[in-house]
Amino acid sequence: MANKIDTKFTLQVKALLNKLYGRSVLKDSLLEQAIEFYEKQPFYQHKLDNLTQQINDLNTQNGDASAKRQLDKLEREYRDIKQEFKFESNDRYKYLYNICKEILSLTEGATFAETIRKSAQMLGTIQLLCPTAGKRVAEVNERSKPLYKSVLTLRLLDQLCIDQVMVANDGHVKSVLGALSGDAFKTMQEHDKDIHETFIENVKIPVIMASLLQDIGHFHPEAQRIVKGADGSLDPHRTLPVEERKALLQINYRETVKFLIDGIGAPIYVGNSKADRDKFNVAEHKKLIFIKHLLKSAIAPKLGVGNLIKVPQIYTSIILSTKDSYNYKLLPKVYQALNQNAERGACSPLVVDTLRKITGDFPQGFGVTFIPKDSDGKNGDHYEYAIVNQLYPKDPKHPLCRAATRGLTFISHGQDIEIVGEISLYNTDTAKKFAALSKDRLNEILEKLASNYQERKQLDLLPRCWHAGEFFGLPNHQKLWNKTG
Template sequence: MANNAFNESSYIKTLKQIITAIHNNSTLEDSIYHQAINYFNTQEDASDQLHQRHQALNEALSKQEQAAKTTKNVETAIKQAKQALKKQQKIQSEARLQRLAQLKQVALNIIDLCYGDSLSDTNTRFAKCLGAQLLLVPTQRKQAVRYNHLSKHLYRAVLSLKLFDQLLAEGFIKNKFVLECYQHSLKQGSNQFKECIQIPLVMVSLLLDVGNFHPESITILKGPEGKLDELRALDNEERIALLKINYQQTINYLIEGLGADQYIGNSKAEKAEFDELEQQKIIFIKDLLLKAVNPQQGIGNVIKIPQVYTSIVMSSKLNFAYTTVPKAFLILDKGVEHGSHSQIAVNTLLKITGIYPQGFGITYIPKDDTGYDLPRYEYAIVNRLYPEDPHVPICRIVTRNLTFISSGDDTAVPATQNLYYPANRKKLEKISPQRLKEILSQLWSNFEQRQEEMELVPQCWQPHEYFSYAKHQNLWNKTVL
């Protein structure tokens, strides 16, 4: 590969800005996850302060009741207590609304990134958003795990949106509030569906594991002394305890730490309508969270299934291996067998993504003009959703004659050519090891340092380095299949 300086397209810069706004390691601590952490860390103190203001007011009112005649001192004490309580309530309300506004803005940015002017454009945008995130995963395992730990929230939210859209389009969403908002938006041309359904859905998906950042959760993850690796494998007792705390504190944060938005305006009728919709949104958020735990056939599948899928594709576990990424549906199918989530929803996601996630590196055997297998393999990257066959990914060709290119065609790679399948790798075993090393030396820029780390016939490849160049970051432009 050409030895040029790594750089980023404007799209990748935008994507990284969104990821950073969700969760980051910056000392500024300005992400929506940092806001949640701050809320958890100060929640008890804020509650105590509010309690003290209430108590002071109650004591002043009690003195008023006990006195035969209200004195000026008692009136002053009551007035001051009320002012102090109102001030404290305002401080906490403003902090809550600021957290909510920041989260809603991030959700809107995600929605704007994913939706286009047509269904075709929208599908391309979703493919690009999902694919770019996987392509940004570093090749070094520890770095990959740390990256996934911060970026998996966005991946999960985007996948939830797409699965929800498809289930709704096929008539599998039965939630009354969802259907009412959808019909209202179609008839009135309003943003009610985006405001009441899409934004809350993204909020829930983004913050699905925010309870893991509660102090009680951190004690489990890092140990009482804070010295353990939070990404380590937990024992069963720790895992169950963490699940309970995460569930309770995620609900706490979404309902109490964020809650309902505030109406701005002077119309009583508009305020009543606004407040009613806000309460329905809160009910919808609670419903998503409650049913995501054990969705079975319900709407919780739009949260749970992307959560499971993301935990494999963008794993934040220390045993993460890139070669296991296409096995997400094996885990989802087991969940269906155990009755924990819907076969229809899993099948719908499979219809959308296929077996191979967007951005996954495919190695395949090319054919000559007469249809015979050539004695080599080439590289491609999965770049399109909705493959006709889930086992036949639609890919962008990125090497031709063992040379990297930036303007390849899109093609469907048949299962009979895909080296992810052992039977196809056996086809190349008759080629001499020396020739296979020659092939690798042409595809790897640092072959001498890496020649011992992979098999001579790789079942897949990780395109992170290829994607690090801006000229290779437009894998989703229009080409003819």
């Protein structure tokens, strides 16, 4: 299937991915801005330290007019450098803030139901744009992780506030929501726009920022020396020895916080009112403290608010893995790993269960194979393809999907379907029963559903899932989230 022009939404997602972790000659993505900050910051600091030393030396002397002029010059130079640094950080803040607003506009609607639909579309689109085999899996997955994780974190934040647990009881969040009930939170956007706007500015945007910045410290030169080796020759996606992993985690946290505080910081107030400026600065300082608190508490969250970004981080590291062990077929086993983390005390079981309630076992955009029912309600003698396209399944083991084939033919306008265990080829018992079909019949099915002979040779005769990325390459197949019927 030749790749055509993408839908508007797919183009927006691709643009957003580039703004976050893209690499270009302009060096203007969030990642490239962080790398530039890490490279320039020691130089800035060295200059400031030298100026501070010279100013202190002159201050201890009872100098003449010439010394006074020299002191004024040095102090002016010091202020200019600090001012330049502040303007640069303010530009980076505005860039990050606008990305957060864009994420919200693409993933949230006028109602809770519309927000869930748009978030499913974002998560599914990211998954379907990522290769599931080949040499570029790690590279593309690494670039896609921050956006994917931030969307999951938003939906987790909402659900924890609806359930009125953990994050809803955090001091900063509570100061915004007050005594708002879970039910009232769910309809807040429709019935209390002021609180909703305040919640977006003071909680949601800081939460997105924390999620997007969580691993940016990995790109500090000191961290990259561990990841790639001193001469840059090592595979950056290899499994690290325990000591190197610990060192990397420490550097990542330290440098992520440094980039947050010094590289982004609080925005500059624009206006002439001292009272408004003071109020603005207090509010922005609180947000900065909240982001730092999320980042710090995510290191060892136990049962605390750090789980809000830690659990999506673990989930995303499996779904969009950068390791050699990445295996697309095993993605629906993601909660086995998350539950093991929870059992070890690495994260909260309650938050893991909450995320599972939202996502189900099958990630958005995952290719599901199922056996359709015939007119008598019996299982047919062939399988069809579907793609997971909705969040909040009634049963986490039964994904909500959009049919991608009918009668062994690819279609653009399939129906939504719940893939229950008895028709899902991911279900071992179902697959065993279906395996009774002759090899010739299975080959015949595969011939119709696979696009070329080379691909057929690599596919299982009885596929537990299918790789839907090529199907998604056609713009008519990118409308998996529009209304049917």
